[in-house]
Amino acid sequence: MCVWVPLWPVQRRLSGQPELNGRPLILFAEGRRGLSVSACSPEAVRFGIHVGMPLGEARSLLPNATSRRRRQDGSKPVCQRADPLGDRTQLQALAIHCQCYSPLVGLEDGAEPESLWIDITGSEVLFGGEEGLAKALRDDLAQQGLQVRVAIADTWGAAWAVSHYAEPVVSLVPAAGQTAALAPLPVAALRVPGSVADSLRGLDITTIGRLMRLPRESLPSRFGKELGRRLDQAMGRAPEMLTSERLVEPIAAEWLFEDPVTDRQSLDHVCAVLLERLLVMLEARQAGLRDLTCHWLGTDAEPLSLRLLRPTTERRHLLELLRLRCERAAFTAGVTGVRMEAVELGLPPVRQATLFEDETGEKHQRALAELVDRLSSRLGREAVLRSHLHPDPLPEFSCATLPWLEQRPPTPDTTAIPSQLRCRPLRLLRAPRPLSIDRFSPDGWPAQVDRSPVVRVSGPERIAAGWWRGVDAERDYYRLTLAHGASLWVFYDLNGDRWCLHGLFD
Template structure:
């Protein structure tokens, strides 16, 4: 079995490179991508021009503008950067099937047994650099036996340890002490000073197999993926390189810095396992059919759909899924494509329920000079659970459950949605509120279930509710014998009430600032039934209003 080899890719300017690719042009001006951290904005990514001007990651934006007056700033789009890194992961799949993301700006590739396909490790790294240069990306590479070592080489190869201002720094000691410290700087149990076994170009570093110790000895301790507090504490103690940590007793390091430091050391050296876990590819549910001769008749397309739907249903059944949105693509001989989509009110994989919806959409497809291929894809899917079969003892209950779970309404919603759109079909659901206009909320019928029961109000409610409209009548709580509304004079025939409704005192509703209301069901001389109320007045003047009309 080949020895394990890990390649780490670091994109130090991922955010800026993504924006420059989207602009499809060259950025001569300095560019910085900024993000909010706490109560200030900091730089998260810079391009080459900004880096040359001294702008660095993590720097406050105000300091960056003070250093470079021509600096251009753009807000960071973290989801877009994550999607861009996922696209790079798919690109890196051509080098090895084992590719994992290292958020927010890195990739890890397990090259075990794959490097010889590209002419060796150095040739493979050259291909990676060439591809990244063609895509306009800045990249640094590291190749080693372990993931931790490859990560360290990609980010810290050739970097000097951070400066430490403490009283125990060697350059602050006496001359005699400094001379002895210089002689024992690379001392390792009486042996010779280790040499850094690093090869490759400036953008990439390769640690030969079995040479992880020597490749990491001269790197700063921050290359072990430690937090800033631990790195600073190690620096104050004079431990600034990984080689200086390797000779220390593990028990003492664990007592002082915790087991996290020891674990990172073991992972980098290969003593502790750290596998590369690639992301599982998303499941695609799609089928297609190509034709020896172009077709254009609706019957021919429907016959092809009848053959494709069972295959798609079997693929969904294997994963326990049901489709909610289906896309039909008709690829024509002139390289154009006609696309139609259908939606279902409930997830399903039954071809008999899906076929009528597809048939309704076929007349929207322009076949042109002929169709070479048809493709069906389940764009949105949801889990779908099968029901258990029962014997004759539970057959009656099974029939009742089947009748209670009738799909006729769902099929009707799907058919109507194929014509006017599923979003246009709504239903009302009850809401826990005594305010008349708040007793129901509008919900999409395709993504909601019917309400099991509606609460019964104390009095009948009108079929039509509208915003309260003023009524010209005497300012008294008694029902007026005559009143004027909507430019007409109305005469009272009968009245039922009153029903007192108080406002929600914990909410400030402008329509209910008039205070407590007394509602009356009024029948006029013309036979119209109106819902009037008298507002007793709180922060607004009192008076009569019309709130609805009965059928």
């Protein structure tokens, strides 16, 4: 069985954000020529927007955001950045959900999958046949806000082709009937590259039926091996494997008391025993603990959550953090049991041995990680922050703070940044503020700022961006050197017709 979720990136967002239904939705990503449309909703297609179109051109085709019609019906267009990794993760979660219909559920091959493959051998009898199983699954996903197309065939290739290009929403291909089912479908239904499909279309080979009339031995030399392999897989002459998603069993340990316990020392002892059991399980997997949750059974106390900067298996450090967090737990009733679960795992730090051991760097990293863990346990995750660079053209959004215990963002490639863009002041204001100008020059430049003459003006550097957030920014940046030695980073706002101070050079 092949379950196709058309426009999965769009449907995923609409199912999670119902307020976007009925509004033109555009997903964009970085391409060779800048930002371009990677997916769009049917409402956006009505305005002539298609995949691959530059984002600026797509925005120009959308209705005016200030029009009266938009204010009345709430159809304001929405532009969001594409998230292929998040789409794949959510599709994997959907595959796990569909394991109630069959234990073997996986994603289709491809970089950005939109379909699920389900091996329903022996499962159809539980739903009254193949048609009953297909309709039950379709209705189940419809309750989650997803529109799907389902096809059942003897091969994965035939099921994929029928689900994508046949008219019925639910299609059942009879046994050994893939030849008749595939014959009227276009060649693109074989999952061949677009260049191969275009070449066949140029020779008036528009359907799979016409392709099958060609001599089989002439296909590889004229169109490559991929076409013959996909045709054989659809017809069942070549194997195609299914990689099923597996539900990972949680790593957990539990201790139940005969009578409710309120003694803190007893709870600390039980936590130490359960932690030791978890570490034994992790040692078998050669993994380290990154995120830990401790549930207090029989009480209304909030579960204890412990997140670490890097995966570790050090019992002393983990036990110290557990005791710090347990001191803050408030119990209104006796605890009937303790359940400890490893939420996230990771590879512990591994350092290659050298001839002359020098563990200074490793000791500093370990000490820093332990310090961050202790501070975060005492003060909370949101109180221990670090700064990181963010690839944004507007300077005020190019740097942000992030909790230390969150996932590390990807390090930007500074070698690809032009040298003039790296010339930024070390001191950047949180938000631009109006510049106090005492006198202008005949050319319109600031001649005196804060009662100090301007001796040098460098620039401009134009930054026009931010329109995808709903606010356009058009600025000309300059570096002003004052007579008393201060060096300012200012800009002229083309939209607001004003001068603003944004940073100071040391």
